[in-house]
Amino acid sequence: MTAALSWRLLVIAGAGYLVLHLVAALSTVVVPTALAVLLSALLAPVVGWLVRHRVARGLATAIAILGGLAVLTLLLTFVIGALVSGAGELAGQLADAVGSVETWLVEGPLPLGDDVVSDLSDRLSRWLSEHQARLASWAVTVAGGVGAVLTGAVLTLFVLVFFLRDGERIWRFVLLAVPARYRPRTDDAGRQAFRQLGRYIRATAAVSLIDAVGIGLGLLVLGVPLALPLSMLVFVGGFVPLIGAFLSGAVAVLVALASNGLLTAVLVLGVVLAVQQLEGNVLQPLLMGRMVRLHPLAVALAIAVGVIQAGVIGALLAVPLLTTLRTMVVVLARSAAEPPGPVASGGGTTEGEAP
Template sequence: MNHARRSQISPRTVWTVGLNALALVLLALVLIRLRAVFVLLAVVLFVALALDPLVRWFQRRGLNRGWGVLVTFLGLLGLTALLGATLVPLVVQQARSLVQSAPRLVAEVRTWEWTRWLEQRFDLERKVQDTLAHLPDEVAESLPGVVSTTVNGVVVFITVLTLSLFALLFGKDLYEQALGWVRPARRSGVRELVKNMHRAVSGYLVGTAFTVTLGSLVTALGTFLLGVPYFLALGSLYLVLGLIPYIGSFLMALLVSFTTLTTVGLNRALIALGLFLVYQQVEGNLIQPLVQRHSIRMNPLLISVVLLMGAALMGLIGAMIALPVAAALQEFLREVQEEQRERWDSEREDGSTGPGDTAPREPAARDGDTHDTAGRAPH
């Protein structure tokens, strides 16, 4: 009796379960510590996928892949240098113009009736003076952090370019080696799945390029009509800030308003701010969901939810990579759903009870039973 009631869980089973649980905890901790590396690798993958069509275009023109990758990266670096050479002088000149025109702007703002009311009610003049008195100290304290962030940004940029270069040159060989771990019977299906995921991510990148280009044209045209002399530089800057979903358009609205303020006056700056805030809403809630729905075949509501989740998890980088990751994952889930549907159809054809079957099955006849019982008399 004692032997019958003794637990059948052996010490070896307990140790096995405990060690497996410990291994899972350690793996989770490692993944959390390496989260920044995974995000960086995701960015590298998307940059490589974005540049791959251009490399293939050079290959179709007679260049081998190595030379195509080199020409593509030289062009990318040249475009980055051109944007920097255009935008940095703009920022310096606009800052100088703002400092020079600050007394005139302050005097004009103080003549407004609602400004005088706010000043009398909340003592704004004294608060502004106190803030300006402490501003140099606050800027000096934050300067090391700004320099450190800038240096880290430059290092990350160089790392992304280098790894993207390696991905374009040697990624195909690594992909073929990884397929060696897949059973031969499933390799064609895996290749098709990877091809669909590649198409989905490329579609997202094309959709993003279209949205950013449209925003750049709207920015350049709007500032040109308002009389801002730097409309080409502002349109070029949208090509960078526009990559940030939702927030990029809002930042461009502030920048355009600031530039308009320092060049053509306050009234046109308010008009520019209103116009670009409206465009930000139109782009974020209409253009971008519709374009991405066409390119990655994803529901607009799901697109908005994915963007919010990516931003909540990893900030701006998460918002930028959330949609391509979701597009690739959607293709994988679609493939799994198709296999499951084929399995259900096969079960129905075999006569087994599927999810939609409600009628019970007839029991199978045993050996020796008479199948023709219609004419057998009852006992």
């Protein structure tokens, strides 16, 4: 029994290893396709609504994509404009915050002497100077990757058009690879997973917006400078669970410490914690539901694997992929005891259908 279980685990681990390497080797195709799946899950309800109102599927696809691009362009213009306009002042505030923390470590209640803090500061300065060349090479790599980003964006848009227009036919073709007796439950699992993926994306955007508004209002009331860029940073960070909210909240607290003092920083920390508690205990259960919620350990491990495999894009895609896999496993487990039925067929992709 133990030997059989060990062999199965080894086979699963080997398959997972090969899949990860295959994904890494084909990342220029896999990442745009994954982004297209996410966007199709977000836009499929719009296309379905237009089709039900007697709009041709091709025209409905064009309307959904053009409308989505317009909204995305406006949002990115607003977010990036706010971040860029306050980037210089934000960097200065953070530098002042680091100095304030250093002073507090020396003069505050902690038993740290000036020599200890100076040693830590010198080590940080040496690390930055030693890694300056590496940071410069990273910047050159990012600048040189603009062409790859544009290529990926074009491929994502191309795949998205066909997912929205011919999603039902593509999904039926994929189901042909599944044995006939398991095809109905696989079809049901795929459609429910696709629906939950769209729900996750919409809920994440709504939660990030509410977090940004709540923390931004708190910063305005407390008189903290750069409230708009900081709230935009909170909004962007909300799309990376756990890590994004923590980092953006820490930046807001540091800026409040440098500009308004310790009391305001403590109040900002209270605002950040209150908003995050509201998010975790009210907003996420209400907007995402039981099927979409994941354990924090699973989220952390998924983000870690995503960062290792694909950097920032991997961090963004890790949790949606985990959500999709979890939904499929739950649906397949629930329907395992049910007798197989005919494969469901439909005319077009709606909110509950796979692309």
